[in-house]
Amino acid sequence: MTTTQADNPTRGPVTRKDVARYAGVSTAVVSYVVNGGPKKVAPATEARVQHAIRVLGYRPNAAARALKLGSSETFGLVIPDNSNPFFARLAHAVEDAAAERGFALVLANSDANLAKERRNVRNLASRQVDGVLLASVLFEPDLTDLELADIPSVLLNQGREAPGFNSVGVDLAAGARLATEHLIGHGHTNIAACIGINTSEEMDGREHGWRQALKDAGLREGIIVRSPFDRPGGYEAGRRLLGAADRPKAIFASSDLQAVGLLRAIREAGLSVPEDVAIVSFDGIVEGEYTWPPLTTVTQPVREMADCAVDALLAAKRGEAPQHRIFATTLQIRQSCGCN
Amino acid sequence: MTTTQADNPTRGPVTRKDVARYAGVSTAVVSYVVNGGPKKVAPATEARVQHAIRVLGYRPNAAARALKLGSSETFGLVIPDNSNPFFARLAHAVEDAAAERGFALVLANSDANLAKERRNVRNLASRQVDGVLLASVLFEPDLTDLELADIPSVLLNQGREAPGFNSVGVDLAAGARLATEHLIGHGHTNIAACIGINTSEEMDGREHGWRQALKDAGLREGIIVRSPFDRPGGYEAGRRLLGAADRPKAIFASSDLQAVGLLRAIREAGLSVPEDVAIVSFDGIVEGEYTWPPLTTVTQPVREMADCAVDALLAAKRGEAPQHRIFATTLQIRQSCGCN
DNA sequence: TTGAAAGCGCTAACAA
């Protein structure tokens, strides 16, 4: 007579109690073997328990565990839009980083919508995640929800320091300088900027870096156009830039996606890159490797940032003080700038 | 004297008990007002409870609720790679569909790695998600884990029917036909195919559709090249195709990403699209709108599929029989095919 | 309309 499902008299989900009964031990012992502690179990007993677990097809109930332990081993990630390649890559990196540390990731898109962002954060808080990573659409996200929820959080993609909060970001200004200086190195003197729109009153670090580089080189300020960070935003900006009286010979774009849009606008105008207009952009998404010409871009160390962010959450859980990490960017040279 | 945190004597998380005490009611009543049932509560009492909830900053404990109810209102989504724009869009759509129905989404990437896929599925199962949506890297994913876990599941992006399983997919063959016939309509007679590699023995539906269209038109079969579904895969395929003795004048690509790679290979060879080589691809990602030339592509109704998949999960929870839904694709005409 | 209380499955302190 083989051992089958029939041995589970209770029907329905197999619990630790069923395993205990089957193995002829107490439920505590089952816990010990499942969790590898906190008490030792005799090898023979352990084998019996393992066998019972396998035979009965036992799976620990995560909800019960979470209730008891006060932790679901889950983080929440809120990003503006998972369809945006930059955030998609970020989400992937965060998922990897979390998984490596035994945490699952709940994903929530806020679609660049403040109300949705708040709803998402609240929702995650009520789901008792162990921490939330927030890449806000705002430069000053509403942190009160996070504070109230009293769950660790970290601001991603955040250049500015938010006192009392963990944050990890990239040195936007330095990156933009890198880009602009490279363009200057190519001999350009009429360098425009295509800067993404955010809800802050404050100047985007990239805009700042671009201005500084121009100023330091003794160049006059170029035209600046503001539009969304996405492809249509870049396309629109391109049309405006090309229609300007003093058409720029080079453009610094605040995102690769905008650069993709610029490329299209420039092509449609019958002009070419980098001969008529040179471009350097920001982010380092893979798509930029396959555009024509390939994008010279300021690359963000996404994986490192994700690791750092998750570690910050873990540190916060241990009660450590908030940290603010700014990563350096690197200039990935391809051909849109005029190099070859 | 104002009401403050100090009114919570227990310190630490506020529980329903604290609220009950503060409002001078039983814990049951608090439940009734929080959940809007199952019993009615007098307006005055309700107001008192609501007030207490606000004052104390009470947040229901999701883990406890999940334990009691046996549902965490969470689905798991396993995809090969969230950095792939197609899957990113799918993930976004699934997240939206789930959120609309009150479910959160746990995201897991399997990186086209079978072992990781299994680990992810198992992990989700042990987290007691209410269902898992699996876009497998395999044509025949290992369903035993899902079966054993006894949690509802739905296969995404799955053309073939898997008896006993929910699945939603697209009619790959019909889509490929659409694409190929369009190319034929342009007068092409030498049409190659760039088909993605999957782990199945079986022929990809897209390959099938391409063959059929050619055959039905009385055309000889074109060259077929197999390579990964991503950009490098397309690039590699392009180099091989262009180096072939009988260079194709048109190519059907099984993914837009491959088409992006093809575009690069063709450009590097000094040829142009669609003059020297026409292209029609598959998926309908946004990136294809911004390539040069823009991609004519077979578009998948991602959002509809996501809705359908989530509904299938809900149906399965209610004990309904598995369903198999195949969606039709539409040809999105842009310029890579030769139209303008 | 409200309250008392059982119990979801698990962990770990304490007892044996």
Add this chain to the structure above:
DNA sequence: TTGTTAGCGCTTTCAA
């Protein structure tokens, strides 16, 4: 080395 048991916070039946 193993067992007993008290809760974790919540929902809901049953009784008042």
